[in-house]
Amino acid sequence: MEGQTNKRTRNEQRQRTLRCNSTDAERELWQSLRGRQMDGANFRRQHPFGDYILDFACIERKLAIELDGGQHAEATKYDDWRTRQLEQAGFAVLRFWNHEVFENREGILQVILAALQERAKPIPTQPSP
Secondary structure (H helix, E strand, O other): OHHHHHHHHHHHHHHHHHHHOOOHHHHHHHHHHHHHOOOOOOOEEEEEEOOEEEEEEEOOOOEEEEEEOHHHHOOHHHHHHHHHHHHHOOOEEEEEEHHHHHHOHHHHHHHHHHHHHHHHOOOOOOOOO
8 A cells, every 4th residue: 555655656746846837839729728618528637547647637627638748759659558548438539749839739629629519429329129
């Protein structure tokens, strides 16, 4: 039990650090995601998931948004693995490069909105035999 408590404390400290040291792109995108501005969806920033922390997550619609900087160009295998883990847990994952937030913010917001709307649709039920 003590190991889990230590791990939780480390994750909480890491979350706090990441929030305080957000990238310019994260701060910019957060301005459009916070306060249920996007289709009424509640986003969290620096949300823990397993052993890692998601940049942005909408839990009720199971949508994760990751912003990737230059360091991710070298870590594609890890990012792909992480995306598969999230998808296996039922999340849709959207990945954008940091520079896209500044160069095409409206385009990114349209992609996010479309994903939110798609994930808000009720799951069709199978007709009874």
